[in-house]
Amino acid sequence: MQTDVIAAPASRPAWRGLIGFNLLTGIVLGIVGFAVGAWLGGMIGDGLRWVGQSDENDIAIFLGFALGLVGYFGGLGFFNYPISRLLGHPPSLREYDSEGWGRYFRMCTDHKVVGIQYLVVILIFFFVAGFNAMMIRTELLRPSPSIWPADTYLTLVGEHGTMMMVLMSAAVIGPFGNYLIPIMIGARRMAFPRIESMTVWMTLAAPIVLLSAIGLGGFPTGWTGYTPLADQANLGMDSYITAFILAGTALTLVGFNILATVFTMRAPGMTWGRLPLFVWAQVATAILMLLSAPVLVTALLLAVLDRTATTTFFTSGNGGSPYLFENLFWFFGHPEVYILALPGFGVALEILPVFCRKPLWGYGMAVAGMLGIAALSFMVWQHHLFVSGINAPLRPFYMLTTELISVPTGFLFINAMGTLWNARMRLEVPLLFVLAQLFNFLIGGLSGIFLSDTPSDVTLHGSYFVMAHLHYTILGGLGFSLFAAFYYWFPKMTGLQYNMRLARIHFWSVFILFNTTFAPLFAAGILDMPRRAVTYASYLQPINDWVSISAFLLGGSMLLFGINVVYSWAIARKPAVDNPWHSRGIEWQLPTPVPVHNFERLPVIVAGPYDYGVPGALPVMQPEAAAAPAGGE
C-alpha cells in the first residue's frame, strides 16, 4: 500500500470537519476516559485497606490519567494503525488532508506538519511557564509570603521548572529537528512517522497533565520530584509523575526515531562526513534521549508503585532508600542537561558559516565534541549528590569527570571562534542570537565549574547560584538558540517573512534583560539565598526587587516576540524571498512551501554544506538525479 493522500471533500460542511479522529475527539474521549478511570480507581481503592487508611486515592488519579490518555490517543486516531496491523493489514501510511488547517489538529505523518505542531505547542507552553515565572518573581518582591501561600508558591516553582524542562528538551529537536532532519539528509520522511506524530501529542498532553496538579493540591518538590517528599505529597504529585512519564516516553521515542532516520534514510552521497552539524547535534542528543529517558520512566514508575501499591523503593524504614530515586533521576537528569545544550550548539554551528560567509572551522572537531559530550554525560550524575551523603571517595571521580566534560564543550567553542575569526559577518538577527547564545553559555559553563568542584558545590548547592547557572545554560544557551533557529528557519517553514525591526528590538531587549535578570542571581546565591524558598533574609530584598523588575521587563520583551510571531504568521503574511540568507543548506534549495514528499526523486549529495567562499565549490546536491536507494553510501 503506498501513501494515500486523503483530501476533504469540497462540498462537506465545515462542522463535519470536527467529527472524526482529531484533537477535539481526543479531548472529549480523554475527559471521558479520565472520568471512567477515576471511577474505576475509586472502586478498586474502596477494597484496599491502605487506601482506606488514607484520605487520598492515588489509584483513582493514576487510573484516570491512564484511561484519559488512552481516550486522548484513541480520539486522535493513534490506535487505528495498531489495530489494523493486529488484523494482518499491511503497512499503510495515511497523510490526512495534505492541505488545509485540519492536518494540524490530528495525527499527521508529514514531518513538516509535525514540526509546525511542535513549534506551536512549544511556544504556547513556553509562555505559560514564563507566566509562572512572573508569578514567582511577583511573590519574591517581598521577603515573606505576601501573595501566595508557601505551598502555592512551591507549586508555581514546580510547574515552572517541570514545564520548562519538559518543553525545552524538545524545543529545538521537536520543531526544527522533525521539520529539517529528513530534508537535510535528503529523505522524504522520518523512519517511523507514526511514532514521530505520537511524540508531539505526548508533548502537548504532558504540560496539560502537569497543570492539572494545581487542581489536585499542587506538588512541593520542584522539577526534581525528590522522595521521600514526593511519596508524602498530595494528589498533585500524581500529575507531576504522569506528566514526566509522558515526557520521558516521548523523549525516548524521539531519540529512537531520529537515530533510525539518520542511520537509514540518508540520500546517496550523504556520507557521515557531509552530514550537517545541525543533524550531528540531533544525533548526539538522540543518543542521550534513547539511553537516559528510559531510566527516568522506570524511576517514575517505581514512584507510582510507591504511591499506589505500598512498595517501599524510596522509604528507608522498610528496605528502600530515597537516594535510589536521586541516583535514578540524575542518571537521566544530567544527560538531560546536554539534551538541552547540544541542539543549541547544532543551531549555532549551522548558522555561523552562513552569516560569516566562510567554511565552518573544524568540522571533525565539532562532531568529536558533540559525541564526546554525549559519552561523558553518562559519567557525571553523582555530582548532583555531593551534599546528599555519597561515599567521600567517589567525589573526586565525579568531580573530575564533570570538569572533563568542559573539554569537548570547549571544542565547540573553538569551532565557533575559528569560524568567526576574520569573518565578514552579516549581523542579521539569527546571528545576533547565536553570538548571544555563545556569550551566555560561556557564563553558564564557567559557573558550572564551581558547581562541579566538590568544595565550592558544598557551599553553593541549593542556592540561587545554581539557579543562575542553570538559567544561563538553558535559557541563555538553548533559549537563545531556539530564537536563532526560529528567526533563521521561519521563512522556510512558513514561507513568510517576520518583522525584522521587531525582531531586532526583541534581540537587544531580551539579551540585555536576560543578563540583568540572571547575573544578579549569582550574587544572591553567594549571599545565601536558598532555592525554592518563599521567604528570604531582608537584606536580600533590594537584589530581589531588581531581579523581579528586570524579569517583568524580560517577560515584556518575550511578548514582543509573541506579537511578532502572531503578526507575521497570522496577520501580515508577507511572503519571504527564496533563500533569504543565501545558505547552501539542502532545505533552502527546495521550493517553499516544501512539497509533501520533499523530493520527487532522491537527490545525490555531491558536496559538504559549509563550503562558503570556496572557489569552485560544487552545489550541495544534484536534485532529482538519482534512482539509487537511500542509505548515504
Add this chain to the structure above:
Amino acid sequence: MADQQLIEGEDIQAAVRNYWVGSRLWIAGLVFYFLAFAFSFLYLRSLNANHMWHPAKVQAPAVWGTAIVAALVVSAIVFTIARTALERNSLSIWRWAALVAFLLALTAAALQIVEYRELGFGPGAGGFASTFVAWTGGVLVVVLGMAYWLETIWATSIRAGTTLADTSRGERRMLAANVEGFGAVWYFVVAVAVATYGLLYWVG
C-alpha cells in the same frame, strides 16, 4: 495486496533497514529500561536499610518463576524454528511455529499474573518484595508488547496468503526483515528474563 518495491512511499531497502536498525535501537533503549530495575535491586540489596531488604518470610515462589521462564525460553526456541522455516520458504511450518511462539509468550504473561495472586507476600514487605513486583511487572509489560508484535507479523503472513512464497516480492522481504528485527529483540528480552529469574529467585 499488490506487489510493490515501495513501502509507505519509500524504497523497500530503506524500510528493510529501518526494521534492522530500529530493532537494535529498541534493544539499546530496553537495556537502560531494565538497567534501572537491576540498579534498584543491587542498590537496595547492598544498603539493606533497617535489615528490611529481604526478611526471611519473603520467599519468591521458584516453581512459578521456573514455569514463566521456561515458557519464554521455549517460545524463543519455537520462534527460531519458525524463523528458519521462513528462510527455507516452508510457510506452513512458519505459521504454526510462529503461532505457538506467540501463545507461549502469552502463557508466560498469564503465568506471571497468576503468580502475583499466589505470591505469599505483599509489595510492601521490604526492598526485595518491592523490587520483585516491579521488575517482574516491567518484564511482563515488555513481553506483552512483544507478543503484540509477533501477532502482527503472524497475522500479516496469514492475510498475505500464498503470495509470500515468492521471495522476491516486497511483502516477503518486508516480512523477513520484520521477523529478523523481532527475533533480535525477543532473544534479548528472553535473555533478560532469564537473568532476572536468576537474580530474583536464586540470588535474592
